[in-house]
Amino acid sequence: MNALSTPARLDAPASPRGRQRSRADVVINVIVVLAVLAAIVVGLSTHRFATVANAKAIITSASLVGIAALGLTLITIGGSAVSLAIAPTVAAVGMMFLSAQSLGLVPALAIALLCGVVITGVQGAVVGYAAANPVVLTIAASFAITGLAIGISGGASVAPTGSGYDHLNATPGGVALSVYVLIVLAVAVEWTLRRTGFGRSLYLIGANRPAARVAGLPVGRTTAVAWLGAGALFAVTAAFTAAFNTSANVNLGGTLTFDAIAAVLAGGTSIAGGRGSALRTLAGAVLIAGVSDILLLRGYSTGVQIMVKGLIVLFVVVIVHLRTKGSRA
Amino acid sequence: MSSASTTAGGELVRVDGLVKSYGSTRAVRGASFGIAPGEIHALCGHNGAGKSTVVKMLSGQEVPDGGTIRVGAEVVDLRSRQVAQRGGIALVDQELSVVPTLTVAENLLLGDIQASWINRRRTSGERFRTLLDRVGLGHVGLDQRLSELGIGERQLIEIARALGQDARLVILDEPTATLSDVESAYVYTAVRSVAAAGCAVLFVSHRLGEVLDLSDRVTVMRDGAVVATTPVADLTIDSLILQMLGEAPHRLGRRTGRDIEGSAEVLSVSGLTVPGRVATFDITLRAGRVYAVAGQLGSGASDVLRAIAGLVPAATAGITVDGVTVPAGRPAAAIKAGIAFVSNDRKAEGLFLDKPVSWNLLATRLPHVTRLGVLDRRRWSAALAALIDLCGLDGRRAGHDVGSLSGGNQQKVFVGRCLGRDDVRVLLLDDPTRGVDVGGRAAIHALLRDAADRGMTVLFSSTDLEELLDLADVVVTMHKGVAVRRHDGDTAGSVLLREMTHGAATVTEERR
Numbered sequence: 001m002n003a004l005s006t007p008a009r010l011d012a013p014a015s016p017r018g019r020q021r022s023r024a025d026v027v028i029n030v031i032v033v034l035a036v037l038a039a040i041v042v043g044l045s046t047h048r049f050a051t052v053a054n055a056k057a058i059i060t061s062a063s064l065v066g067i068a069a070l071g072l073t074l075i076t077i078g079g080s081a082v083s084l085a086i087a088p089t090v091a092a093v094g095m096m097f098l099s100a101q102s103l104g105l106v107p108a109l110a111i112a113l114l115c116g117v118v119i120t121g122v123q124g125a126v127v128g129y130a131a132a133n134p135v136v137l138t139i140a141a142s143f144a145i146t147g148l149a150i151g152i153s154g155g156a157s158v159a160p161t162g163s164g165y166d167h168l169n170a171t172p173g174g175v176a177l178s179v180y181v182l183i184v185l186a187v188a189v190e191w192t193l194r195r196t197g198f199g200r201s202l203y204l205i206g207a208n209r210p211a212a213r214v215a216g217l218p219v220g221r222t223t224a225v226a227w228l229g230a231g232a233l234f235a236v237t238a239a240f241t242a243a244f245n246t247s248a249n250v251n252l253g254g255t256l257t258f259d260a261i262a263a264v265l266a267g268g269t270s271i272a273g274g275r276g277s278a279l280r281t282l283a284g285a286v287l288i289a290g291v292s293d294i295l296l297l298r299g300y301s302t303g304v305q306i307m308v309k310g311l312i313v314l315f316v317v318v319i320v321h322l323r324t325k326g327s328r329a
Numbered sequence: 330m331s332s333a334s335t336t337a338g339g340e341l342v343r344v345d346g347l348v349k350s351y352g353s354t355r356a357v358r359g360a361s362f363g364i365a366p367g368e369i370h371a372l373c374g375h376n377g378a379g380k381s382t383v384v385k386m387l388s389g390q391e392v393p394d395g396g397t398i399r400v401g402a403e404v405v406d407l408r409s410r411q412v413a414q415r416g417g418i419a420l421v422d423q424e425l426s427v428v429p430t431l432t433v434a435e436n437l438l439l440g441d442i443q444a445s446w447i448n449r450r451r452t453s454g455e456r457f458r459t460l461l462d463r464v465g466l467g468h469v470g471l472d473q474r475l476s477e478l479g480i481g482e483r484q485l486i487e488i489a490r491a492l493g494q495d496a497r498l499v500i501l502d503e504p505t506a507t508l509s510d511v512e513s514a515y516v517y518t519a520v521r522s523v524a525a526a527g528c529a530v531l532f533v534s535h536r537l538g539e540v541l542d543l544s545d546r547v548t549v550m551r552d553g554a555v556v557a558t559t560p561v562a563d564l565t566i567d568s569l570i571l572q573m574l575g576e577a578p579h580r581l582g583r584r585t586g587r588d589i590e591g592s593a594e595v596l597s598v599s600g601l602t603v604p605g606r607v608a609t610f611d612i613t614l615r616a617g618r619v620y621a622v623a624g625q626l627g628s629g630a631s632d633v634l635r636a637i638a639g640l641v642p643a644a645t646a647g648i649t650v651d652g653v654t655v656p657a658g659r660p661a662a663a664i665k666a667g668i669a670f671v672s673n674d675r676k677a678e679g680l681f682l683d684k685p686v687s688w689n690l691l692a693t694r695l696p697h698v699t700r701l702g703v704l705d706r707r708r709w710s711a712a713l714a715a716l717i718d719l720c721g722l723d724g725r726r727a728g729h730d731v732g733s734l735s736g737g738n739q740q741k742v743f744v745g746r747c748l749g750r751d752d753v754r755v756l757l758l759d760d761p762t763r764g765v766d767v768g769g770r771a772a773i774h775a776l777l778r779d780a781a782d783r784g785m786t787v788l789f790s791s792t793d794l795e796e797l798l799d800l801a802d803v804v805v806t807m808h809k810g811v812a813v814r815r816h817d818g819d820t821a822g823s824v825l826l827r828e829m830t831h832g833a834a835t836v837t838e839e840r841r
Contacts, residue, residue: 201695203688204688207683208678211679214672215746216660216661216665217693218661
């Protein structure tokens with residue numbers, strides 16, 4: 001292509017600011033490398049941390065949050081910030097999943113997926129087509145979902161109506177099934193984001209929504225589809241969580257909403273949209289699980305573990321912010 | 330307000346030989362003029378003449394490269410806006426800087442250097458009342474929220490705030506550009522009363538009628554230099570335009586081989602109305618022609634384009650493309666009908682600045698570079714190479730973020746992304762070369778003419794006479810929301826400028 005070998009210099013040479021920026025980048029990179037090294041040293045010096053059994057424990061504990069966080073990644077990249085209705089959605093879908101066990105595992109899974117897709121997809125359609133604020137909308141939705149779930153279940157825990165669910169608790173090769181599912185889904189979501197027109201539109205819409213509208217990208221549809229996908233992933237988390245607990249009530253989701261947000265942010269996905277990836281989220285989930293594990297093995301209390309989780313998120317968000325600010329200066 | 334300290338010539342403010350360059354462009358090359366106390370002094374000039382740079386230097390936003398600014402008898406160094414304010418120079422900006430959610434009193438307090446720190450509201454109340462009376466806002470309460478006031482009244486609050494800073498020189502930068510006639514009249518009254526109190530007023534405006542009505546003397550700038558400072562009694566609209574444009578021949582030429590009416594009708598717009606901005610605008614566009622809507626800020630020219638692109642929900646219009654009706658107010662429908670829009674706000678609704686050039690160029694044609702929804706590497710790079718070639722961009726930069734490119738190249742990407750596609754029938758560009766240097770400008774003009782030669786219909790809005798004359802086959806001038814006249818080639822630039830700045834009125838009607 002002769003276009004690719006155009007010799008003309010089209011732009012002014014890098015300004016002095018460019019050199020300052022690269023110095024700042026070096027400082028940031030050094031900090032990141034030091035932090036990673038510190039984590040490795042602390043990890044290796046922790047008794048029983050660097051064992052296969054412990055690695056399995058870490059990735060298993062990361063898997064349920066990780067799958068939900070993959071769903072949230074789609075929402076965040078598309079510029080809809082976060083969904084605060086993850087835990088209630090997972091609880092409601094989990095209850096549905098267990099009470100549908102009498103139909104068999106596969107129909108119950110299908111019902112769970114449908115449920116998750118509908119609940120979350122409706123919210124996505126409102127965000128996409130009516131430009132609703134996702135935070136406000138999902139707060140409202142989480143009350144509505146919880147209320148509905150309590151209303152239908154009468155506030156009681158739902159017991160499984162069959163035993164098909166137990167297949168989800170299988171551990172082929174000594175590793176929980178949810179781990180395999182997490183990895184397969186992470187690859188699938190990553191591929192969708194990178195290699196499809198939908199993925200590319202999602203990044204562009206997240207980066208600049210008004211510009212996407214002017215460019216004629218299907219803003220409403222793409223946003224709605226991203227939320228649909230997120231709903232399906234929430235439903236997968238719900239099925240695994242319910243199967244693991246063998247019963248489900250409205251508190252099944254627990255702290256999942258914030259755990260998923262933490263995993264997305266710790267992976268370095270920008271809350272403002274337009275940046276991030278599924279593999280980053282996977283890394284974020286594993287990072288948080290790994291650090292929690294170190295603290296647990298070293299005998300720190302739950303309070304410390306939670307606090308450190310917050311500090312990790314803060315650290316990564318600040319680093320990501322500094323880097324993107326640098327590249328835009 | 331003491332007018333005791335004036336320069337030798339009885340002037341309150343005097344600038345001499347001001348020079349300012351931005352990079353290699355000399356925005357101002359030797360500007361000298363003076364303003365007397367109590368005088369309303371207008372500063373006129375066509376786009377790029379250097380008016381706003383002079384205003385920036387006088388208000389402390391830019392430091393001159395050379396020359397002097399005198400306030401009273403002494404030479405001052407206006408390092409910042411605060412310093413200028415303390416020196417008695419207040420600027421009322423083009424963009425309103427009042428806060429709609431606060432009350433009148435609270436807005437007046439913002440940036441008020443006189444208010445005492447304790448009990449500010451009570452001690453300042455009386456002073457504020459006087460200020461409001463001076464600008465003709467006697468009917469407005471101090472506790473009223475700004476959001477309850479009209480845009481003209483907000484402009485007056487801004488003037489009152491400038492007066493509250495004990496200004497000796499008030500600079501008004503296009504204060505009436507976005508106001509209606511009635512609102513503008515309030516501003517004129519306020520400006521006159523401000524001047525009557527002994528304040529000097531520097532008034533920047535594109536509306537030549539109001540310049541002649543309001544001011545005592547007019548300084549005209551052209552190409553960064555002052556052409557003349559003339560008492561208004563010696564000026565007419567036409568002599569003012571002559572000063573602004575110079576003697577150079579500016580004509581809209583009829584381009585060879587372009588019979589305006591000879592090709593198929595593509596876009597037809599009838600009765601386009603945007604409440605408060607545009608009154609019943611009609612236009613018919615034919616294939617392969619370049620059309621322009623010429624009008625200053627607030628004339629409605631850019632509203633016309635935005636409305637055709639479906640970006641103004643309040644707009645009503647009958648729009649057809651190739652005879653098929655396009656519903657108004659829906660951008661997706663407009664795009665589907667083949668109407669592409671290049672906004673004048675590249676950052677906010679144009680490019681994806683932190684995404685690569687390649688993503689930006691192909692953003693509008695993702696369906697064409699995918700197969701069953703999956704990106705197809707071969708189609709992607711073929712489409713990219715073709716576009717980069719078309720726009721004259723550097724292929725090696727395809728992977729760079731668009732934000733790292735110069736303004737001119739960013740605009741090439743923005744325009745280029747609408748070209749080379751059969752599904753775009755009409756290309757709308759709102760101020761196509763804003764913030765673009767001379768070289769980039771010529772390249773973008775060439776791109777657009779090329780596109781028109783290949784059968785695309787182009788409609789752009791501009792305030793820039795040279796751009797209008799260079800690029801357009803047909804120019805429709807607009808003034809205050811109304812189309813003034815349609816010019817099919819062979820029109821003098823001075824006529825266009827006259828209509829843009831003054832409307833359709835004839836000399837005899839308007840001349841004071």
